[in-house]
Structure formats: structure tokens, C-alpha cells
Amino acid sequence: MNLFHEKSHATTRRHFLGKFGLGALAFSLLDGRAASAALSGATSDPMAPRAPHFVPRAKRVIYLHMAGSPPQQDLFDPKPKLTELNGQPCPDSFLQMERFAFIKGHPTILGSPYKFAPHGQAGITTSELLPHFQSISDEVTLINSMFTDQFNHAPAQLFLYTGAPRPERPSMGAWATYGLGTDNSDLPGFVVLVSGGRQPDGGKATFGSGWLPSVYQGVQCRTVGDPVLYVSDPPGMDRAGRRRSLDALRDLNEKQAAYFGDDETLTRISQYELAFRMQVSVPDVMDISKEPPEVHEMYGTAPGKQSLANNCLLARRLVERGVRFVQIFDWGWDIHGTGPSDDLITHLPNKCKEMDRPVAALIKDLKQRGLLDDTLVIFSGEFGRTAMNEARNGSTYLGRDHHPHCFSIWMAGAGVKRGYVHGATDELGYRITKDPVHIHDLQATILHILGMDHERLTYRFQGRDFRLTDVHGKVVKALLA
Amino acid sequence: MNLQHHPLSSRLRLISLTMALAALATSAFAGADTAQSGPAWMNAIPNWAPSWLPRLSGRGHVVLVHFPIALLVVAAACEFWNALRRRTDPSRSGLTCLVLGALAAGVSAATGWINADLEGARTSMAETLSLHRWVGVAAAGASLLTALVIAPLLRPGGRGPIGAYRACVVISAALVGVAGHFGGSLVHGENYFWSVIFPQSEAPAASEATKPAPWPAGMATKPGTIDFEKTIRPIFETRCVECHGPFKKKGGLRLDLRAGAFRDPSTYVIVPGKPDESDLLHRVTLPPSDPDFMPDGEKPLNPDEIAALRTWIAEGAYWPESLTKVEDLDAKQRDTELRAATRHSFEEAVVIDRSTGKPVPHPGGQAMAAADAIRAKRGVVVDLGADDARLSVDLSVIAPPIGDADLTLFDNLRPTISWLNLSRTAITDTGLNSLKGLPELERLRLEWTSVGDSGLDFAPTCAKLSSLNLVGTKVTDAGLAKLAPCKSLRKLYVWKTGVTPDGIAKFRAARPEVEVVEGVQ
Structure with missing residues (x-):
């Protein structure tokens, strides 16, 4: 599909004739035809389900993003050597050719204050901060050898979701819906849920459509108040009245689309129609109060609150109803140690408590409902954290700085191995020693699991065929089940 | 002067x-x-x-x-x-x-x-x-x-x-x-001009264009040893498409689209499985001085390229319709191609009946109509992949929920349905009879329906059924026992059903290779 070309084709004749005034006769003749040509785009719904390049392993994705980036040494990648060397100056080689976001001078090694133990049949070793994760560790593929190019939050998040560290390009969920459409035409194909009281640093570009038609951008739903802002009718407007006004608006927009041939007008028509259907469907799917008590118990949810737990439950409800891509952001994982609100001893355990139970519940719930068969779940931050204590401005709280050279993520569900650990880092957890996985490789693998070849999922913009993986990326076959 | x-x-x-x-x-x-x-x-x-x-x-x-x-x-x-x-x-x-x-x-x-x-x-x-x-x-x-x-x-x-x-x-x-x-x-x-002024004069061409790209007779339904996208398409694009493409279409032949290459079977441009009868191969192997030589006026294809083309044709000329590489077409044609690539290709799928070894009769336009009827209700019918004409059908997204009577919707799609989602619909045991003998059915979702034991008789008749979701149904141990003969079954979801731990234990003893997911009771 190339709406860009559709636009250029639809524009020229009418504009030429319009501007040079060849007369009412020619204009009316051609305008009628052109209108039908432009609207053929409107009738072919940009969100209609489409076949992927090959048989997919997953039909849907839930991406759990811990914004700020949790410390891998304290959760997934145990490094006893760090504990042994705790408090000693780090090796000089750690500082050569290196820039840190905050660390200054010669930092000291910071061992993890938390105990690790192997769990489950696969014996994946995780931290005591994640008691619930132990129960799902046999379901996940843990990658300890992720690395990225970026060491600040916004560029690293953009890099992860759009393939470039600058805002402009489409996000992963936009690429997914551009490639596959969505199954439930009453709900957005790409839903974004945010908790932790803050938007991701990368801003809305982390779930935007970039230069793809804006119909593919993520729709942010709120867990407090109206799920989607401004979608409910104001007092005094009944549904029939809304329908009539939308019909009138659609007629005007169709005229506009026929005249200017701008695909954004078509996007707008279909978005209004979607919004109209969402007035019924969204409050229904977003209302978690109807879930039975044992579900709330399992997730630790509290209806009417903004929380990661609520969003995990919502994610399950959304994929159950055929939403293609659910993107969750939870802020608060930026463990710098500048005070008790972002340190390793007080803050990290609190965040883990908020996260561990609902995330494990989500995997178990998807599994028992059979949804894990065709849903891929990914859990990650945007980069890793240093093996050294940050001690910004002499802070006595423990914390770690940003670290792009290695970090841990996990995936579970359709298409990936169960109870598998991929890659390894050196004994101080500073660099990768085995099977490095770059961000572009992760993106290529996710698209592959969805049935798409990352080299063939392209969009022509400004004379170039763009991809999510830019000109890089290799599918990591070892992760695939 | x-x-x-x-x-x-x-x-x-x-x-x-x-x-x-x-x-x-x-x-x-x-x-x-x-x-x-x-x-x-x-x-x-x-x-x-x-x-x-x-x-x-x-x-x-x-x-x-x-x-x-x-x-x-x-x-x-x-x-x-x-x-x-x-x-x-x-x-x-x-x-x-x-x-x-x-x-x-x-x-x-x-x-x-x-x-x-x-x-x-x-x-x-x-x-x-x-x-x-x-x-x-x-x-x-x-x-x-x-x-x-x-x-x-x-x-x-x-x-x-x-x-x-x-x-x-x-x-x-x-x-x-x-x-x-x-x-x-x-x-x-x-008709460059007339087609603008008199749209009807365009009619024959248009109806030809809206016809779904036929699945050419004899074409392989699976890739062979030659990767079409990586090997064959680049040859066409660098050596042929300048004249046989969206802009020139010399001889009415286009080598950028499957529909264009196989437009007219009487031309024998590419005869799947028969390289020696394929005019394309004949022409590229002629001496350059021959009037029929291709690429006309250019240097000949190199031996590797010719060998690749020969093997590709011999292996059935498998040509998958591309999902995204359609940007060079004009708007209308692109729309048509896109539909052909994403919506209609199942119609031409050749499905072999395993029991008889013969192709299942072509469902033809009825399948199209069935798919359109499902889409009109906002249900989903989509090929499993652009290179696989089996279907994924989702009727669970239709509101209000469909009932038994609506299952006739997919009657004409029966030969190719592979993934079927009927969860949260109003179907009953009676309705499930219509699933009997679905030859390609692999994944079936029936969760949160009122289906019970008597409805499960269909399961052993679906030879490829490998994943069955019964979560939240009325199925009991008796129903579970009916599933034991399903040879291809590998995953079974029985959370929130009447199935007991004993029943599961018995089933596991009979079918240890099946993963039975009980969930948190």
C-alpha cells in the first residue's frame, strides 16, 4: 500500500484543470471521475486485516516497557563478582572511550544487594525482588545480551520503537498495523497505556505514526476518567444526533478528499467512524470493574486507578478482543540513587512490587486463556544500567547510571522459546561476551514473529524505502521456538 | 525581400x-x-x-x-x-x-x-x-x-x-x-485519451483488472529452492521491467506482477514446470542477433541468471504476491493488486485432498462472496500469509455475537480454513456440526461459548486440528475423552470447564504429547 503515490496520482489532473480553468464542462467531467478514484482509497480501509508475508507465529503483541530502564544486575543477570568487588574503584578499561550521563570521576563497583536463585524447571536465575516472576520463568526467553546505540532515555526509547534516535519515524506498533491492519474494527489497532505518572521521555513519537498515514498511530487510553479523551458525547447530544452530524461531516470530508486527494482527510473520515464505534466499545473493554474478584486478586488491580496492574489487565482484555498491538509504558525505573525516590534500596523494591505481580499474572492469565498461543509479550527498558555506583554529587544513596552496552529483556508467548536464556555478559556485567542482540535485531525478530520480513515491510518517503530496522537488523533465529 | x-x-x-x-x-x-x-x-x-x-x-x-x-x-x-x-x-x-x-x-x-x-x-x-x-x-x-x-x-x-x-x-x-x-x-x-472522456470505453480493461489475479495453472503453491523475491524478482526488475512493467507493458506483458506475467495462458511466457516450453526462457537464450532475442538490444542475461530462471520455472514458477512492493502501479491498479494480494488470493488456492490425493474443486467466486459476507459483518478473513493461501477466520469480533445460523457464512471457505476463532459467540453444540471434516483446520478457539460435550464430535473428523481452546465452556471429562482420538492434537485449553483433575490425568495418560493447560482454578 502506498498512499503517498495514491495522493500524487489523484492530485495532478484536478489541480491542473482547476488552476488553469479549462472550463466548467471539463472540470465537472473529470471531477466526478477523480472523486471516485480518490474514494476507492476510502473504501479500502487502511486498517483492514491483511495477510503477513508468511505464516505468523504471533498475531498480536503486548509490549511492557519499564521506562527509565531497570538495573539488569539486580533483576535478571546475577554478577557475584560485583558483590565481591563492591566499593572498589572500577577497572580503568570501563572508563576508556566512554561517556556517561551522570557519572563523574572514577566510580566504584556496586554489587547487587539482592539475592539470586535459580527457579523453575529451566533454572533461570532471578532476583528475590521478583518472587512472582519465578513462577513464569519457565515461560520466558530471557535475553541477557541486548545492547543499544543510545545512552539517554528519549533517544534510546525512540531508537527502540522507531529504529532511529530522533522523532520522525513510525513506531513499532504503527509498522505492525500498517503491515497487518487490525482484527477488531470497533477498537483501535494500536493502543497505548501509560502508568507511573509520566509519559515516556521519547514523547508521543514513541507510539506515533511518523510519516505513515496517521491512522496507524497509537491511541492512548486512560485508566482514570474517560478512557479516551473527548470520545464521549457532551450533555444534550444523543447518539442519533451524533450520527447525523458525523454523516454531514463525512459528506464534507469526502468532497474535500475528492478535491485535494489528501490521504489525511481519508484518515480523518475513518477515525471519526472509529470514534463513533468506540463510544460504545471502548468504555466496555476499559471497564475492568466487571472482572471477577479472583482476577483482581491475581493482578493486584484496583479499578479507577492509574497503575501498571490495571494496564496489564487491560492489555489482556484488549488482545482478547483482537487489538493488534498494546504498548504499555510504566515510568519510574530510572534508578540513579540521587535520593530515596530513585535508589536501589528503597525505590527499586517498591517498583518491583508494583510490577512483579501483575506482569506474572498477565503471562499466567494469557496462558490459561490460550492467548499466549498467538500473543507475543515483550518486557524491556530502553537500555541497561552501569556496574558502578553513580553517586551523583556525592549522593550516599545507591544507584546506577545509564549503560547502553548490555542489558536484559525477556519475551514470552507465541513464537519464542520457553525457559531459555540467550547471550551472556562478562563477570562484571559490563560488556557482552556471547550472542549480542542489537535493537535492530530485536525489531527484525518481532516483525518476523508477526509474519513479516523486516526487509520487505517498507514505506516510501522522500524518495527512499524506509524500514523499522533502517538498513540493519538480523532475525535472531535462536530465540524462535 | x-x-x-x-x-x-x-x-x-x-x-x-x-x-x-x-x-x-x-x-x-x-x-x-x-x-x-x-x-x-x-x-x-x-x-x-x-x-x-x-x-x-x-x-x-x-x-x-x-x-x-x-x-x-x-x-x-x-x-x-x-x-x-x-x-x-x-x-x-x-x-x-x-x-x-x-x-x-x-x-x-x-x-x-x-x-x-x-x-x-x-x-x-x-x-x-x-x-x-x-x-x-x-x-x-x-x-x-x-x-x-x-x-x-x-x-x-x-x-x-x-x-x-x-x-x-x-x-x-x-x-x-x-x-x-x-x-x-x-x-x-x-485509448489514452478516450478512456478519460468515456469511462465506459475503459470497461473491458477495468473488469479485467478487477478480476483477481488467477493462480496460474500448474504453479507451485510452495516455494522451491529458488527464492523468488531474492533471485528471480531482481532479474525481472533489472533486465525486463523497463519495457515489461507498469510504464510500457510491451506485448501486454508485465513482469513486475504475477497477474501481468500470467495474464494470458495462450502466450506461454512462463509455463510452470516446463522451462523448455516457456517463451521467456527461450528468448533469453537466443543469440543476441535473433529478432526474438530478449532483453531487446541489451546484453544477454548471464548464465547464472538463466540457470536460476530455468530452475525456478522447472520447480513450478512459484510467484508469491507481494504485500508491499506495489508502489509503481497507478492508483487504481495498485488498489486492485493490493486486493488481489491481500484479500483474494485464497480464491485460487489449489488445495489437495489428502485422502484422495486430488485437488479439491475450486470454490471460485462463491468463496469470494463468502469472504465478503463475513467482512460485511466486520468479521475477519485473511490468508495465513502472502505465500500461504490457507485462511485465518475470526468471527469473534462480530457484534452482536453470531449464532449457529451464521456459521453457514463460511460454508464456501471450508476447504482452506486453518485458524478459526469462534470465541464469545452464541454458537451451540448443534452449530459445531458444521465444523465436521474441515480439512485444513489447525487452530480452533471456542472459549466462552456454551459449547458442551455433545458438540465435540466434530473434533476427530478434522485431521489437522492441533490446538483447541475450550476455556469457559461446559465441556466435562466425557467431552475430553472424545478428544483422545484426535491424532494431531498438541494443545488443549480446559480452564474454567467442567473437566476434573482425574479426567485430565486420564487424558494425559492416553495422550502424553498433548499439552493440557488447566490454568489457575
Whole structure:
């Protein structure tokens, strides 16, 4: 599909004739035809389900993003050597050719204050901060050898979701819906849920459509108040009245689309129609109060609150109803140690408590409902954290700085191995020693699991065929089940 | 020199005469020996001339031709206007246009001849080219005759053969118009203009275009050893598509689309499985001097490319419709191709019945209609993949929930349904009977329906059923026992059902390879 070309084709004749005034006769003749040509785009719904390049392993994705980036040494990648060397100056080689976001001078090694133990049949070793994760560790593929190019939050998040560290390009969920459409035409194909009281640093570009038609951008739903802002009718407007006004608006927009041939007008028509259907469907799917008590118990949810737990439950409800891509952001994982609100001893355990139970519940719930068969779940931050204590401005709280050279993520569900650990880092957890996985490789693998070849999922913009993986990326076959 | 008294100045006459003779000499020379494969006049080009000169001058034709058309038509219009006003002397502007137009016509004819010899002689539109050539030469001849022989006979004051002059001008303009029409057809295709004004004249082409791309007879349904996208498409794109693509479509053949390559089976361009009967392979292996050689006028394909094409055709010429590589088509065609690629290809799928080893009869347009009926209710019908024509059907997203009666919706899709989602619908045990014997069914979701034990009789009749979701149904141990004979079953979801731990234990003992997911009770 190339709406860009559709636009250029639809524009020229009418504009030429319009501007040079060849007369009412020619204009009316051609305008009628052109209108039908432009609207053929409107009738072919940009969100209609489409076949992927090959048989997919997953039909849907839930991406759990811990914004700020949790410390891998304290959760997934145990490094006893760090504990042994705790408090000693780090090796000089750690500082050569290196820039840190905050660390200054010669930092000291910071061992993890938390105990690790192997769990489950696969014996994946995780931290005591994640008691619930132990129960799902046999379901996940843990990658300890992720690395990225970026060491600040916004560029690293953009890099992860759009393939470039600058805002402009489409996000992963936009690429997914551009490639596959969505199954439930009453709900957005790409839903974004945010908790932790803050938007991701990368801003809305982390779930935007970039230069793809804006119909593919993520729709942010709120867990407090109206799920989607401004979608409910104001007092005094009944549904029939809304329908009539939308019909009138659609007629005007169709005229506009026929005249200017701008695909954004078509996007707008279909978005209004979607919004109209969402007035019924969204409050229904977003209302978690109807879930039975044992579900709330399992997730630790509290209806009417903004929380990661609520969003995990919502994610399950959304994929159950055929939403293609659910993107969750939870802020608060930026463990710098500048005070008790972002340190390793007080803050990290609190965040883990908020996260561990609902995330494990989500995997178990998807599994028992059979949804894990065709849903891929990914859990990650945007980069890793240093093996050294940050001690910004002499802070006595423990914390770690940003670290792009290695970090841990996990995936579970359709298409990936169960109870598998991929890659390894050196004994101080500073660099990768085995099977490095770059961000572009992760993106290529996710698209592959969805049935798409990352080299063939392209969009022509400004004379170039763009991809999510830019000109890089290799599918990591070892992760695939 | 007094144009006031003499319509054609002698200097103008001198220049025009010289150039006309040169043009005529060139065209006569060029036309002397076109029957042979290589134009003989090439030998007469002096050594000092750069090698690109003939082709450049030939291609100049497409620029120059616009002059005689405009000039001669204006000349005719001027004379028409004068005749209307009952003037008996020729229009001076018209005369100037005529002389310049005749010159341009002569040069155009000459360069056109060169161009046709070098680039177009073996085009598929040979008949149109021939008409264009001879009408063009006639136009050049007529206009030169008018300018050089008849015009000089005119005398001031309305004396001279003004009637004959006017007739000749009009004939020249008409001829150049007709020649221009054929030229335009060569470049832009037939019906370039009419299709804009009279949409119905486009109708045959349009209906042909909206017909889903046929799955060509004999084409393999699975990839062979040659990767089409990585090996074959690049050959087509670099060596063939310039002429057999969205812009030129020579011979009606397009090698950028499956539908274009297999448009007409009577042409035998690519005969799946039979490289020696495939005209494409025949032509690329001819010696370059052969008139049928392809790529025309270019260097031959290298042996690796030819070998790859041969293997690819021998293995069934598997050509998957591409999901995203359609941007070069015009809007309408692109839409059609996109539909063909994403919505309709299942219609042509060849499904082999495992029990008989024979192809299941083609469901044809009924399958299309069934798919459209499901889509009209906002249900989902989509190919599993662009390279796999089995279907994924989702009826769970339809609101209000469908019931047993609605299951007739997919009757005509039965041969290819592979993934089927009926969760949260209002279907009952009776409805499940319609799932009996679905040959390709692999994944079935029935969760949160009122389905019970008696509905599960269909399961053993679906030979490929590997994943069955019964979460939240009324199924009990008795139902579970019915599933034991399902040989291909690998995953079973029984959370929130009447199934007991004992029942599960028994089932596991009978079928240890099946993963039974009980969930958190």
C-alpha cells in the first residue's frame, strides 16, 4: 500500500484543470471521475486485516516497557563478582572511550544487594525482588545480551520503537498495523497505556505514526476518567444526533478528499467512524470493574486507578478482543540513587512490587486463556544500567547510571522459546561476551514473529524505502521456538 | 525581400529547400534497407561521429514531432479562418507555420525512421508502428510538397491556386494529426485519451483488472529452492521491467506482477514446470542477433541468471504476491493488486485432498462472496500469509455475537480454513456440526461459548486440528475423552470447564504429547 503515490496520482489532473480553468464542462467531467478514484482509497480501509508475508507465529503483541530502564544486575543477570568487588574503584578499561550521563570521576563497583536463585524447571536465575516472576520463568526467553546505540532515555526509547534516535519515524506498533491492519474494527489497532505518572521521555513519537498515514498511530487510553479523551458525547447530544452530524461531516470530508486527494482527510473520515464505534466499545473493554474478584486478586488491580496492574489487565482484555498491538509504558525505573525516590534500596523494591505481580499474572492469565498461543509479550527498558555506583554529587544513596552496552529483556508467548536464556555478559556485567542482540535485531525478530520480513515491510518517503530496522537488523533465529 | 508582395521570401525558400532535401535524402537512405535485422545505413556513418549519435538523433524524434503537429494544425486553422472570411490570399502567419511545420515534419520523419530502426522495430505494436511510419512519411511529403511546390505558385492579390493550396494544407494537417495519434499510441498505449472522456470505453480493461489475479495453472503453491523475491524478482526488475512493467507493458506483458506475467495462458511466457516450453526462457537464450532475442538490444542475461530462471520455472514458477512492493502501479491498479494480494488470493488456492490425493474443486467466486459476507459483518478473513493461501477466520469480533445460523457464512471457505476463532459467540453444540471434516483446520478457539460435550464430535473428523481452546465452556471429562482420538492434537485449553483433575490425568495418560493447560482454578 502506498498512499503517498495514491495522493500524487489523484492530485495532478484536478489541480491542473482547476488552476488553469479549462472550463466548467471539463472540470465537472473529470471531477466526478477523480472523486471516485480518490474514494476507492476510502473504501479500502487502511486498517483492514491483511495477510503477513508468511505464516505468523504471533498475531498480536503486548509490549511492557519499564521506562527509565531497570538495573539488569539486580533483576535478571546475577554478577557475584560485583558483590565481591563492591566499593572498589572500577577497572580503568570501563572508563576508556566512554561517556556517561551522570557519572563523574572514577566510580566504584556496586554489587547487587539482592539475592539470586535459580527457579523453575529451566533454572533461570532471578532476583528475590521478583518472587512472582519465578513462577513464569519457565515461560520466558530471557535475553541477557541486548545492547543499544543510545545512552539517554528519549533517544534510546525512540531508537527502540522507531529504529532511529530522533522523532520522525513510525513506531513499532504503527509498522505492525500498517503491515497487518487490525482484527477488531470497533477498537483501535494500536493502543497505548501509560502508568507511573509520566509519559515516556521519547514523547508521543514513541507510539506515533511518523510519516505513515496517521491512522496507524497509537491511541492512548486512560485508566482514570474517560478512557479516551473527548470520545464521549457532551450533555444534550444523543447518539442519533451524533450520527447525523458525523454523516454531514463525512459528506464534507469526502468532497474535500475528492478535491485535494489528501490521504489525511481519508484518515480523518475513518477515525471519526472509529470514534463513533468506540463510544460504545471502548468504555466496555476499559471497564475492568466487571472482572471477577479472583482476577483482581491475581493482578493486584484496583479499578479507577492509574497503575501498571490495571494496564496489564487491560492489555489482556484488549488482545482478547483482537487489538493488534498494546504498548504499555510504566515510568519510574530510572534508578540513579540521587535520593530515596530513585535508589536501589528503597525505590527499586517498591517498583518491583508494583510490577512483579501483575506482569506474572498477565503471562499466567494469557496462558490459561490460550492467548499466549498467538500473543507475543515483550518486557524491556530502553537500555541497561552501569556496574558502578553513580553517586551523583556525592549522593550516599545507591544507584546506577545509564549503560547502553548490555542489558536484559525477556519475551514470552507465541513464537519464542520457553525457559531459555540467550547471550551472556562478562563477570562484571559490563560488556557482552556471547550472542549480542542489537535493537535492530530485536525489531527484525518481532516483525518476523508477526509474519513479516523486516526487509520487505517498507514505506516510501522522500524518495527512499524506509524500514523499522533502517538498513540493519538480523532475525535472531535462536530465540524462535 | 518584400513579404508584403511575395508570400514566401527567397531566403526562407532557400533554407527550406536545402533542409527538405537533406531530410528526404536521410529518410530515403534510412528506409532503404530496413528489412534486415541491423539497419544498413549504420555502415555509412563516418568514423569520426560519436557512437551515441544515431541513437540520440533517433530519440530526438520524440521531441521534434511536436513541432509539425502544432505548426501544421495552426497553418490549417489560419487558412480555414481566411476561407471563412472569404479572403482569396493566403494567411501570412499560416504560410510561415506551414514552411516551418513542413521542415519539422521532414526532420521528424527522418529521425523517426532512425528511432524505429534502432529501438522500436521489434516492438509488439508492429502494426501501429508501421501505420505511424507511413502516415508520418506521407504527412512530411504532403507538407513539403505544399510548402515547396504549391505555395510558390501563389501570387499577391488572390491569384494562383489558392483552393488547391488550402486543400493541401488541410490534408497535411490531417495526416500529421493521424500520424501523431499512432505515435501517441505507441508511447502511451491505446485509448489514452478516450478512456478519460468515456469511462465506459475503459470497461473491458477495468473488469479485467478487477478480476483477481488467477493462480496460474500448474504453479507451485510452495516455494522451491529458488527464492523468488531474492533471485528471480531482481532479474525481472533489472533486465525486463523497463519495457515489461507498469510504464510500457510491451506485448501486454508485465513482469513486475504475477497477474501481468500470467495474464494470458495462450502466450506461454512462463509455463510452470516446463522451462523448455516457456517463451521467456527461450528468448533469453537466443543469440543476441535473433529478432526474438530478449532483453531487446541489451546484453544477454548471464548464465547464472538463466540457470536460476530455468530452475525456478522447472520447480513450478512459484510467484508469491507481494504485500508491499506495489508502489509503481497507478492508483487504481495498485488498489486492485493490493486486493488481489491481500484479500483474494485464497480464491485460487489449489488445495489437495489428502485422502484422495486430488485437488479439491475450486470454490471460485462463491468463496469470494463468502469472504465478503463475513467482512460485511466486520468479521475477519485473511490468508495465513502472502505465500500461504490457507485462511485465518475470526468471527469473534462480530457484534452482536453470531449464532449457529451464521456459521453457514463460511460454508464456501471450508476447504482452506486453518485458524478459526469462534470465541464469545452464541454458537451451540448443534452449530459445531458444521465444523465436521474441515480439512485444513489447525487452530480452533471456542472459549466462552456454551459449547458442551455433545458438540465435540466434530473434533476427530478434522485431521489437522492441533490446538483447541475450550476455556469457559461446559465441556466435562466425557467431552475430553472424545478428544483422545484426535491424532494431531498438541494443545488443549480446559480452564474454567467442567473437566476434573482425574479426567485430565486420564487424558494425559492416553495422550502424553498433548499439552493440557488447566490454568489457575
